Each structure stands twice: as structure tokens, then as C-alpha cells.
Amino acid sequence: MIPILKTIAVADDDPIYTQALKNLLVSWKIANPFIFFSNGKEALDFMLLKEASELPDILL
Secondary structure, eight states: OOOOOSOOOBOOSOHHHHHHHHHHHHHTTOOSOOOOBSOHHHHHHHHHHHTGGGOOOOOO
16 A cells, blocks of 8 residues: 655755655655655665555666
């Protein structure tokens, strides 16, 4: 099940992970995602593991 979220975000000093998370959220139809996780890589890893069967391929 794809989560229904209005806002989810990641604050990270690595723009690659931040952009990947934004792309993921946009693919889930979440427009203009804001970022509030402290670690973008960990947040992205968690989201990928949690929804692995329902996510499109993501290239970093």
C-alpha cells in the first residue's frame, strides 16, 4: 500500500539523497514535498525497504 502523505521530507547535506526522496514522493503523487528527516540516506533506505514491492526503480 502506498502511503497517503501530504508532507514528508528530508534535511540532508547530500543533495543526491534529498532529490531522490523528492522524486520518490512526487512519484507517489505528493506535490511539493517538504523535508524534515535528519538523514536523507537513512530515510530513503527505510522508504525503499518499506515499500520495495510497490516502488518504481530509482537511480541514484
